[in-house]
Amino acid sequence: MKIFTARAVHTMDRGRPSAEAVLVDDGLVVAVGTLDELRAHGEAEVDDRFADKVLLPGFVEAHSHSFEGGQWAHTYCGWFDRTDPTGHVWPGCHSIDEVVTRLVEVEAGMDDPSAPLFAWGLDPIYFPGDRLEARHLDAVSERRRIFVMHASGHLATVNTAVIDAAGLADGPADEAVPRGADGRPTGELLEPAGMARAGDLFPSYYRSMASDDGIRAFGQLARNAGITTLTDLGSTNLANPKVRQRWRTITDDPTFPVRVSMFHNPAFGQGLDEQVDMVVGLRDESTDKLRYGHVKFILDGSIQGFTARLRAPGYLPTPGGEARGNGLWLVPPDEVAGRLEAFHRAGLLVHAHCNGDETVDVFLDAVEQVLTAAPRPDHRHTVQHCQLTTADQYRRMRALGLCANVFANHTWYWGDQHHDVTVGPDRAKRMNAAATALGAGVPLSMHSDAGVTPLGPLHVAWCAVNRVTPSGRVLGADERISVPEALAAVTLGGAYQLKMDHEIGSIRPGLRADFAVLDDDPFEIDPMALRDVGVWGTVLSGVPQPADGRA
Amino acid sequence: MTGRRVPLTVIGGYLGVGKTTLVNRLLSATNGTRYAVLVNDLGAVNVDAELLESTGADRIVLSNGCLCCSLADGLTEVMFDLADRTDEFDHVVIELSGVGLPGPVARWGRAPGFVPGTTLVLAAADSVVDRLADPLVGDTVRRQLADADLVVLTRTDLVDTAGAAVARAAIATTTDAPIAAGPSAELPWSAIVEAAPPGVGAGSEVSDHVPAGPGFTTRAIDVSGAGIDDVRAWLEVRPADVWRAKGVVGAAEGPHIVQVVGRRIEISTAPESAATTPLVVIAPDEVGDALDQWIDRWTAGR
Ligand SMILES: Nc1nc2c(ncn2[C@@H]2O[C@H](COP(=O)(O)OP(=O)(O)OP(=O)(O)O)[C@@H](O)[C@H]2O)c(=O)[nH]1
Ligand SMILES: [Mg+2]
Ligand SMILES: [Zn+2]
Numbered sequence: 001m002k003i004f005t006a007r008a009v010h011t012m013d014r015g016r017p018s019a020e021a022v023l024v025d026d027g028l029v030v031a032v033g034t035l036d037e038l039r040a041h042g043e044a045e046v047d048d049r050f051a052d053k054v055l056l057p058g059f060v061e062a063h064s065h066s067f068e069g070g071q072w073a074h075t076y077c078g079w080f081d082r083t084d085p086t087g088h089v090w091p092g093c094h095s096i097d098e099v100v101t102r103l104v105e106v107e108a109g110m111d112d113p114s115a116p117l118f119a120w121g122l123d124p125i126y127f128p129g130d131r132l133e134a135r136h137l138d139a140v141s142e143r144r145r146i147f148v149m150h151a152s153g154h155l156a157t158v159n160t161a162v163i164d165a166a167g168l169a170d171g172p173a174d175e176a177v178p179r180g181a182d183g184r185p186t187g188e189l190l191e192p193a194g195m196a197r198a199g200d201l202f203p204s205y206y207r208s209m210a211s212d213d214g215i216r217a218f219g220q221l222a223r224n225a226g227i228t229t230l231t232d233l234g235s236t237n238l239a240n241p242k243v244r245q246r247w248r249t250i251t252d253d254p255t256f257p258v259r260v261s262m263f264h265n266p267a268f269g270q271g272l273d274e275q276v277d278m279v280v281g282l283r284d285e286s287t288d289k290l291r292y293g294h295v296k297f298i299l300d301g302s303i304q305g306f307t308a309r310l311r312a313p314g315y316l317p318t319p320g321g322e323a324r325g326n327g328l329w330l331v332p333p334d335e336v337a338g339r340l341e342a343f344h345r346a347g348l349l350v351h352a353h354c355n356g357d358e359t360v361d362v363f364l365d366a367v368e369q370v371l372t373a374a375p376r377p378d379h380r381h382t383v384q385h386c387q388l389t390t391a392d393q394y395r396r397m398r399a400l401g402l403c404a405n406v407f408a409n410h411t412w413y414w415g416d417q418h419h420d421v422t423v424g425p426d427r428a429k430r431m432n433a434a435a436t437a438l439g440a441g442v443p444l445s446m447h448s449d450a451g452v453t454p455l456g457p458l459h460v461a462w463c464a465v466n467r468v469t470p471s472g473r474v475l476g477a478d479e480r481i482s483v484p485e486a487l488a489a490v491t492l493g494g495a496y497q498l499k500m501d502h503e504i505g506s507i508r509p510g511l512r513a514d515f516a517v518l519d520d521d522p523f524e525i526d527p528m529a530l531r532d533v534g535v536w537g538t539v540l541s542g543v544p545q546p547a548d549g550r551a
Numbered sequence: 552m553t554g555r556r557v558p559l560t561v562i563g564g565y566l567g568v569g570k571t572t573l574v575n576r577l578l579s580a581t582n583g584t585r586y587a588v589l590v591n592d593l594g595a596v597n598v599d600a601e602l603l604e605s606t607g608a609d610r611i612v613l614s615n616g617c618l619c620c621s622l623a624d625g626l627t628e629v630m631f632d633l634a635d636r637t638d639e640f641d642h643v644v645i646e647l648s649g650v651g652l653p654g655p656v657a658r659w660g661r662a663p664g665f666v667p668g669t670t671l672v673l674a675a676a677d678s679v680v681d682r683l684a685d686p687l688v689g690d691t692v693r694r695q696l697a698d699a700d701l702v703v704l705t706r707t708d709l710v711d712t713a714g715a716a717v718a719r720a721a722i723a724t725t726t727d728a729p730i731a732a733g734p735s736a737e738l739p740w741s742a743i744v745e746a747a748p749p750g751v752g753a754g755s756e757v758s759d760h761v762p763a764g765p766g767f768t769t770r771a772i773d774v775s776g777a778g779i780d781d782v783r784a785w786l787e788v789r790p791a792d793v794w795r796a797k798g799v800v801g802a803a804e805g806p807h808i809v810q811v812v813g814r815r816i817e818i819s820t821a822p823e824s825a826a827t828t829p830l831v832v833i834a835p836d837e838v839g840d841a842l843d844q845w846i847d848r849w850t851a852g853r
Binding site: 171177191203206267331334335 | 565566625626627628630631634648649650652654655656658659660661662663687688690691694819
């Protein structure tokens with residue numbers, strides 16, 4: 001038995017919200033309390049390495065994707081500062097010149113002259129009027145092939161070395177490989193079909209997202225952010241036993257510092273009945289650190305990509321004044337209920353990606369229909385993202401027993417764009433309405449959707465508490481929530497939606513000894529400083545897991 | 552990567568319009584072509600397993616995905632895999648989900664391993680008008696039809712002549728692609744879908760004779776010796792309703808693969824050694840006269 005003393009232990013458990021120490025045995029919490037109280041349980045070693053730290057339940061990231069780790073095999077060139085798995089901060093690139101400078105530096109350090117240079121995270125939405133083109137990348141190298149993936153995942157930019165090697169200037173022009181006024185490809189390759197024209201580069205980039213090192217980096221990034229339970233929300237093909245074996249081997253390694261809940265996405269798989277059987281069967285493969293048994297639906301696209309399905313009045317017109325169409329369905333609306341019913345009847349938990357409010361309507365209709373036909377207590381089906389979910393929808397969600405996992409990080413990463421470009425000031429202020437969700441009594445979690453934005457529950461909580469954008473706006477002051485509410489959402493709230501709250505998400509007797517170890521007390525600081533609280537690392541099943549550079 | 556490039560045909564259209572039925576018809580008359588069939592197995596009707604077996608076709612299951620939040624786009628992985636083993640089949644047919652947009656998928660036709668085939672978008676005569684007016688999916692159906700090379704009007708047996716005319720008129724507001732309709736069991740699906748130009752490695756040669764059937768008519772025209780630009784110019788003024796034309800034309804500049812796929816014309820050079828063929832044209836009965844006038848125009852211009 002071991003006692004961890006701390007400056008404070010915040011438990012997220014109503015019965016004992018705060019304590020000064022926690023007693024741990026065999027990976028589980030035995031008790032929280034004062035040192036004296038804990039001694040009632042018998043002899044225990046006192047570990048005071050956290051004497052000046054603050055312990056919270058380990059953070060639960062209930063919507064992330066493992067490619068967050070895979071990306072770091074390549075050079076980051078996004079607009080925001082971003083921390084790599086080793087803890088190194090890569091400053092954001094705020095102009096095309098800065099992107100080029102970053103790539104020049106990295107290129108200079110590359111040994112193998114024939115190796116391609118891959119980069120990622122580029123988001124031209126932040127450089128209005130300016131697009132990265134082959135001519136910019138040619139300044140980095142005329143010989144080495146360069147492939148820059150944009151943050152949206154929907155396009156890449158390559159240099160002339162790629163254009164020539166792949167013969168992209170030959171033959172007639174076409175939509176996937178746009179050309180400039182000079183008739184030459186600009187270097188942009190649109191959508192997977194366009195990126196695939198760059199020969200072996202796109203398959204090799206795509207496959208690197210799911211490499212062993214990428215999965216390990218995903219775990220490292222999580223630990224460095226105080227996370228002890230992660231999700232891989234449907235980005236991995238679980239039907240493939242080789243894929244599952246790799247995850248098993250990596251998570252079984254005691255140095256892998258985090259639990260992962262792996263969701264099945266029906267985009268990978270056979271017929272519906274086979275998929276249901278597969279997911280039910282996969283539960284038997286679960287371990288302490290690797291969980292199967294839940295399902296992810298993706299029903300629409302994204303708001304910043306104009307592919308989410310919106311209720312009227314839809315998207316703002318283009319800057320040129322043209323009306324924009326509505327977004328994309330990824331599942332026929334008529335089929336949502338049928339698919340949900342198959343998984344629901346098998347007792348499985350379904351999380352549905354719904355960015356737009358029209359999509360939420362379709363999902364809620366499906367849930368109501370399925371629950372009427374097949375009532376099931378405590379299903380905890382969850383609406384993921386909920387970016388434009390409205391008050392009436394939250395009230396309906398409450399009545400249907402649904403949970404909300406809100407994409408709070410958007411306020412910072414795209415808040416100004418939502419205000420100015422996608423939906424306009426009124427709806428931008430209502431987006432990611434955590435206060436409305438809580439007010440309606442909907443169980444709440446909040447997420448990063450990493451790799452879309454970086455892993456970092458303190459940052460997610462900071463967004464929901466402050467709703468500040470990079471331009472300095474407070475976007476929707478009335479939807480701000482309190483620090484305790486936000487921290488509950490990224491701990492217990494996430495655990496609840498993963499059906500793990502009897503194991504993790506709070507600190508109390510019998511639960512796993514999973515803690516986030518913080519340098520400061522988030523309950524006592526200025527809420528604007530929440531995202532700057534230092535993270536020492538975590539404790540997983542009672543074992544300290546220091547972040548890189550900490551010990 | 553085998554270096555071989557095979558045609559990629561995309562079959563789109565909203566739920567229940569007959570996409571799988573069409574795939575099954577195609578497989579029932581393959582002329583030896585080995586198909587790789589990508590289907591959305593959550594559909595109501597499944598691809599006929601016996602047909603797959605008997606024709607040596609490969610079946611791969613596929614669902615819709617989007618890269619916006621996960622790279623979890625089932626298609627990309629499947630396409631990489633297919634591109635790596637194009638020696639195992641002659642033609643890829645993708646049946647999209649009911650909300651899939653054909654355009655972005657058809658563009659894989661220019662990626663390594665593939666050449667563009669036909670993009671067929673199906674619309675059911677008994678439902679297309681309602682679908683286009685549907686507040687949730689009307690815009691999707693419109694976008695699907697706008698991506699078509701050739702629209703196929705199915706389930707015409709379930710409406711009367713007036714109903715079919717209304718359906719055609721509704722489709723015509725979304726696209727200028729020709730509309731193929733007829734007793735669907737008897738339409739020449741293989742002739743419409745199969746590209747078969749030599750050098751791209753399809754299993755069968757272009758046949759210079761597609762027998763006419765109920766509802767459609769065919770012509771074979773010898774255009775050898777002409778300049779390829781003249782051939783293109785003449786194709787540009789074809790009757791709007793021509794469904795398909797194809798051949799390996801022995802042009803003055805050398806052999807060229809000529810394809811008319813609904814509203815799209817595709818001309819590329821063929822290997823010097825390629826055996827040339829007449830240009831085969833498939834069109835609905837109603838254009839018969841216009842077709843002959845158009846062909847006369849060619850003959851007269853020579
Ligand atoms: N009467 C009639 N029925 C047809 C015709 N074509 C297809 N069907 C029927 O329409 C139904 C749907 O056909 P499918 O081939 O499954 O349609 P689909 O487009 O593949 O459907 P999903 O994959 O579910 O989107 C089936 O019952 C077919 O037998 C036709 O020309 N006439
Ligand atoms: Mg089908
Ligand atoms: Zn996601």
